[in-house]
Amino acid sequence: MSLLNQPATEMLVWRNRFAALGDAFFTRLSPTALPAPYWISRNTSLMTELGWPEPGLSSPDALLAFSGCAIPEGAAPLASVYSGHQFGQWAGRLGDGRALSLGDVESAQGHQEIQLKGAGPTPYSRRGDGRAVLRSSIREYLCSEAMHGLGIASTRALCLTGSAQPVRREEVETAAVLTRVAPSFVRFGHFEHFAANQYLSELKTLADHVISLHLSECTARAALGEHQGNVYAVLLQVVTERTAQMLAQWQAVGFCHGVMNTDNMSILGLTLDYGPFQFLDGFNPRHICNHSDNQGRYAYHRQPNVAYWNLYCLGQALASLINDQELTLAVLESYKTHFPQALDRAMALKLGLPIASETISEINSTRELTDSLLAILAREQVDYTIFWRRLSQAVAAPIDAADASGVAWNSVRDLFLDRSAWELWQQRYLQQLALHDQVKAGRSMLAHNPKYVLRNHLAEIAICQAKLGDFSEVQTLLTLLQSPFDEHPEHEAYAQLPPAWANSIEISCSS
Ligand code: AMP
Ligand code: MG
Secondary structure, eight states: OEEEOSHHHHTSOBOOTTGGGOGGGEEEOOOOOOSSOEEEEEOHHHHHHHTOOTTGGGSHHHHHHHTTSEEETTOOOEEEOOEEEETTEEEEEOOOSSEEEEEEEOOBTBOEEEEEETSOOOTTOTTSOSOEEHHHHHHHHHHHHHHHHTTOOBOEEEEEEEEEEEEESSSEEEEEEEEEEESOOOBHHHHHHHHHTTOHHHHHHHHHHHHHHTOTHHHHHHHTTGGGGOHHHHHHHHHHHHHHHHHHHHHHHTEEOSOOOGGGOBTTOOBOOOSSOEEOSBOOTTOOOOTTOTTOTTOGGGHHHHHHHHHHHHHHHHHHHHOOHHHHHHHHHTHHHHHHHHHHHHHHHHHTOOSSOSSHHHHHHHHHHHHHHHHHHHHHTOBHHHHHHHHHHHHHSOGGGOSTTSHHHHHHHTTOSOHHHHHHHHHHHHHHHTTSOHHHHHHHHHTTSOSOOOOHHHHHHHHHHHHTTOOHHHHHHHHHHHSTTSOOGGGGGGGSOOOGGGGGOOOOSOO
16 A cells, blocks of 8 residues: 655645544554546535645545545544444444545644545455445435535535446445545444443543534533533533434435434434435325335434434433433433424425514414425325425515416416315415515525435436446536525426336445
8 A cells, every 4th residue: 555645635634633532443444445446526616615725636646545545644544433223223333344534634614534435344344345336426425415505414525436346236336435524424323332332431532522623512501501511411412403403404305314323323413324315206204215124214204203212322322421311311302392493494494484483373383384285295295396496486486476376386286186285275375475575585495495406316317327437427416416506407307307217216225
């Protein structure tokens, strides 16, 4: 394994603060090189956001570094150890089986850890090969950026490299390495690991690390007396709030994660580990996007409760640090307030109604309006994204055309077979909307209801072309999904209903 010392990666300032925690937290090891790596996609806008220097991703040494073929000077690659609950069962030790952290570097957005996913086997690979296939890497690459574009906290994706190296899954595919970036990749499962093994001093070290480097608001809030100044209770509180917020945004945009195991839950409330995820096409609350999820544990409508269950596991892991069972339970209980509040807020934004309602009756009427709408959408499995975008367009239409019989409203009505149910709802909605500035509401709705989401079939088309060596569709989707609220009239086709074959796409955990 060669060391790189050339402009692009040399100019990164490495800090490697996770590596400073000590051997109990990780195993140091080098990535396993792939033969003849090539670029699939580079996310130059993330590069710019991070303020990283040119030539950045365009140099040959960047290709070597981000395909795991060479280690940038100053990096200290490692695979971290974690455990977790998978599909409701304790799974014991898991760990980074195919992710390798190079270390963390300074950026214009604060410190960022750089991780290579698919860079070869680690001591935590169990029976896996440590590789990621092109197909799933493209999905994670695009979806990370799509989520960010939607305003939903997520790990980011810097670039994607590939190689002809064969990788065996249900069939033989080829390997790819995804370079992902986040302030931290610490998961609930990291805490569960140290708690389950009674490594209590390491558990405290990890909690202190997360608090001091990533969630400093915990210290500030504890200093103000929150939860009797118990900083670990405040840590659980902050994670609960961030998770509630993330879940509300997932539900509002119709995102199904697919594998909400506790090892896939970020301590920073970032959407993490994109596998069999899906954005809903037709609105079916019971939709299961993971073909391997036979019981539907992670069905769309169950996600908020699963998040609570996962937080409970985190609470158990932190219990010895919080050292107050009643307090721990009280913090967890707050999810039952934070999640509905965050969801009410997200749905009010989608509806163009005020978010900070003055009265309980106003909150209830918005909630009732939302629930009755979702019931109609579910009954007819109306396309979720298209519905909200058309509704936004109808509300945003010039006032003289914005009456209930205008063209824009007709295009919403056309989505329903049961016109009378729709018209009844529409009447009630317009009554509420009339209490506010409709033009302003319409403008805001267009900024909260995306025109473009990464539907399965769009990813599938990009994957099929990439398998033939054409990566242009990956790049097109990347650009489009980074600004999903803009019209992009030249890409209208990407906002249409999915083709019939989209229903037959089966995505499982295998990646
Ligand atoms: P996931 O379901 O992708 O979140 O993975 C669960 C666990 O399996 C994690 O510890 C992963 O690192 C590990 N894993 C998944 N796929 C592979 C693979 N191809 N090789 C090695 N480990 C893997
Ligand atoms: Mg995972």
